[in-house]
Amino acid sequence: MESLTIIKVGGKIVEEFESLEQLLTDFSQLKGLKMLVHGGGRSATKFAAQLGIETQMVNGKRITDKAMLDIVTMVYGGLVNKNIVAQLQARNINALGLTGADMGSIRSHKRPVKEFDYGFVGDVEQVDGEKISALLNLGILPVFAPLTFDKSGQILNTNADTVAGELAKELAKFFDVTLIFCFEKKGVLTDINDENSVIKQISSDKFEQLKAESVIQDGMIPKLENAFDAIRAGVKQVIITKADAIGKNEGTTIIA
Amino acid sequence: MESLTIIKVGGKIVEEFESLEQLLTDFSQLKGLKMLVHGGGRSATKFAAQLGIETQMVNGKRITDKAMLDIVTMVYGGLVNKNIVAQLQARNINALGLTGADMGSIRSHKRPVKEFDYGFVGDVEQVDGEKISALLNLGILPVFAPLTFDKSGQILNTNADTVAGELAKELAKFFDVTLIFCFEKKGVLTDINDENSVIKQISSDKFEQLKAESVIQDGMIPKLENAFDAIRAGVKQVIITKADAIGKNEGTTIIA
Numbered sequence: 001m002e003s004l005t006i007i008k009v010g011g012k013i014v015e016e017f018e019s020l021e022q023l024l025t026d027f028s029q030l031k032g033l034k035m036l037v038h039g040g041g042r043s044a045t046k047f048a049a050q051l052g053i054e055t056q057m058v059n060g061k062r063i064t065d066k067a068m069l070d071i072v073t074m075v076y077g078g079l080v081n082k083n084i085v086a087q088l089q090a091r092n093i094n095a096l097g098l099t100g101a102d103m104g105s106i107r108s109h110k111r112p113v114k115e116f117d118y119g120f121v122g123d124v125e126q127v128d129g130e131k132i133s134a135l136l137n138l139g140i141l142p143v144f145a146p147l148t149f150d151k152s153g154q155i156l157n158t159n160a161d162t163v164a165g166e167l168a169k170e171l172a173k174f175f176d177v178t179l180i181f182c183f184e185k186k187g188v189l190t191d192i193n194d195e196n197s198v199i200k201q202i203s204s205d206k207f208e209q210l211k212a213e214s215v216i217q218d219g220m221i222p223k224l225e226n227a228f229d230a231i232r233a234g235v236k237q238v239i240i241t242k243a244d245a246i247g248k249n250e251g252t253t254i255i256a
Numbered sequence: 257m258e259s260l261t262i263i264k265v266g267g268k269i270v271e272e273f274e275s276l277e278q279l280l281t282d283f284s285q286l287k288g289l290k291m292l293v294h295g296g297g298r299s300a301t302k303f304a305a306q307l308g309i310e311t312q313m314v315n316g317k318r319i320t321d322k323a324m325l326d327i328v329t330m331v332y333g334g335l336v337n338k339n340i341v342a343q344l345q346a347r348n349i350n351a352l353g354l355t356g357a358d359m360g361s362i363r364s365h366k367r368p369v370k371e372f373d374y375g376f377v378g379d380v381e382q383v384d385g386e387k388i389s390a391l392l393n394l395g396i397l398p399v400f401a402p403l404t405f406d407k408s409g410q411i412l413n414t415n416a417d418t419v420a421g422e423l424a425k426e427l428a429k430f431f432d433v434t435l436i437f438c439f440e441k442k443g444v445l446t447d448i449n450d451e452n453s454v455i456k457q458i459s460s461d462k463f464e465q466l467k468a469e470s471v472i473q474d475g476m477i478p479k480l481e482n483a484f485d486a487i488r489a490g491v492k493q494v495i496i497t498k499a500d501a502i503g504k505n506e507g508t509t510i511i512a
Binding site: 081091152 | 303306307326329330331332333334335337338339341342343344345346347350351352353354355357358359360390394396403405407408409410411
């Protein structure tokens with residue numbers, strides 16, 4: 001099977017012009033088929049504040065009421081997505097910006113209200129791997145914003161790590177997929193204050209052990225759960241690293 | 257050649273949920289290949305006001321400074337576009353939201369500063385008819401936001417009537433194109449206060465005459481100029497009508 005690299009980028013790297021420029025240059029030089037999934041949470045929070053809308057979080061997850069849904073639809077689907085696409089086009093990369101609604105590529109359902117009501121948040125139901133593969137095979141580079149939709153035509157906010165993981169799992173049926181989660185650190189660290197404490201490889205046993213010892217905590221836990229989920233579903237390689245290490249052999253590699 | 261209907265919708269019809277619902281239902285029932293181009297100016301103006309940004313207009317045209325560019329990128333490319341796409345998907349229409357940056361479909365250049373500086377406004381240079389035809393032939397329905405990009409990767413704001421006209425002209429090489437401009441009135445009126453004064457057919461001679469007599473004025477002038485430009489470039493049929501008349505044989509037909 002042909003190789004496909006799916007890169008998830010979030011945080012300030014996609015939201016600040018200079019770091020985005022460097023990322024897109026590195027990304028455009030990667031060989032083979034590729035795809036980008038981006039976040040945009042900081043811009044959404046900033047823009048909401050300018051509109052006098054307070055961002056509410058529960059367990060690190062954004063509560064998406066109607067006003068916040070409009071904001072993330074604008075910021076993720078419009079501002080961040082279209083600027084990335086235009087910048088890639090300027091590098092002769094045939095980028096196409098997508099949300100899950102476009103071509104019906106990622107259908108979800110509104111998360112049921114249990115302990116919390118997360119509002120207009122979508123849990124992924126189905127990824128249309130055939131349509132996305134067809135785009136890739138036409139030489140198109142999809143750039144996904146973390147938005148999905150339900151069968152009633154409602155746009156829903158969906159975590160970007162989850163979107164990247166679900167895309168990787170489905171596309172593993174069509175390609176040898178490498179999934180790279182980029183974030184601010186060089187990889188999964190044993191000491192959060194020491195960038196040189198990168199764990200080169202992590203198995204699920206080791207993950208459980210480090211979680212029990214509270215060496216791994218907070219936002220790294222769902223990120224790693226997504227990563228193990230992808231590996232178990234047939235994704236060939238999952239790497240957690242710093243954005244400026246794209247294409248280099250660095251970071252933490254997930255092993256089954 | 258196969259038929260293609262390009263519909264341009266703007267004004268409150270795309271920005272108010274109920275009228276949009278009806279439009280999309282009518283639109284989804286149209287036979288043959290089709291494409292939508294939308295505006296979103298009222299929502300952009302409203303959002304700008306909420307952010308304390310004043311909308312400046314010259315001769316009915318928006319001045320697009322950096323702050324306004326971000327707003328139109330969010331509102332046109334995100335909020336309006338993605339909600340239309342999701343609503344069409346809910347009607348089993350395989351819609352795909354696009355700006356001119358996506359797949360490099362509409363390249364423009366920043367309008368040169370002459371009498372006025374319109375800011376980040378793009379004049380269309382090139383439409384990639386082959387790529388758009390390929391999408392149409394795959395059963396995809398493109399939904400265009402009125403945004404284009406230049407070769408440096410800069411997003412630019414472009415009038416939606418112009419985008420629709422330029423798409424129609426280029427796609428006339430591949431399809432028998434009908435271009436329908438939808439707006440608030442039943443067609444071009446001889447008396448702006450009388451909805452029954454629709455001019456059934458208008459030639460360029462008649463247009464010049466009615467313009468000289470000030471029967472046709474303001475925003476209708478560039479709309480008609482776009483329409484004649486399209487007819488002269490090989491578009492088969494151009495109609496100006498009310499959105500609720502889509503698919504009916506109403507409105508003003510442009511003749512060469």
